[in-house]
Amino acid sequence: MKIKVNPKVLLTLLVFFLFNGNIFAAGGDLDGVMSAMTIVTIVTVLFIAWLVVVYAELDDVNGEKFLKPLRIFNRFITRSTPMEKEHEILLDHDYDGIRELDNKVPPWFNFLFYGTIFFSIVYLIQFHVIGSGNVQEEEYQAEMQAAAMQQEILIRSGALLDENSVKFADDAATLSSGKEIYMKNCASCHANDGGGLVGPNLTDKYWIHGGGIVNVFKTVKYGVPQKGMISWQTQLSPTEMQEVSSYILTMEGTTPAAPKQPEGEIWVPEEENVDDGTKES
């Protein structure tokens, strides 16, 4: 059995495979990766098309029995005239040696053409009569909603929580969790009541590295390694650092059993530092 394969067909298939990954990527839903199902479907369709269009046309293949239905189907969808009869449909014109066959419009082409018209009617009714008619806008809204939900999940999981977004929280859950973290990790150096041991007193108004949730969060996160304060970002999650920082801030003004001398400077929250004209100089 000798099979001649039209190189043009092979080239077309190759180009198709190279490009359709990108086409699907533009679809968005598949995240640039075709599902196995899509690939299997495409390969199957291409194989059937090849069988009918190329293979069935080959004259020197054995197994006529197997080819017969394929050839009938081929004739049915292409209505092509067999080579030996081509002289019957040859037009009289001769354009510098180029001659033309008066082939019929192939039915597969008409199926496709009428098919698109049929599809457009179904589409129109489905999306613009039965549906709301605002297909793009709805898709947009749905995507925005999904994105907002994802962001919400990220925020709740604490993955987005850092010194730029951290907020002081004084709800019972945060503070009890913060206290637990403090007792376990921090009390050894800052004392159970925050009065200070190796580490400084956390109950007074004086801060070495600044008070307020943002500064405290930063000190906890990055630490002051050269002074013996560990960086906690590898051991505590952002949420846990936010909880323990909030807890520390609630200690201010309490009276520890053995307070260490204040260190650093009195910290004034930023809002009050802003010169709004009410303060002199």
Ligand code: HEC
């Ligand atoms: C190994 C001892 C040690 C442990 C454990 C420790 N700290 Fe500290 N911490 C220190 C020292 C020492 C300093 C002072 C650093 C300096 O002088 O710059 C400090 C400073 C701080 C400051 C800054 C205080 C200021 O005045 O600016 C904060 C806030 C703080 N620690 C919170 C914590 C928290 C929260 C934990 C537990 C998660 C913790 N520390 C655990 C030793 C420790």
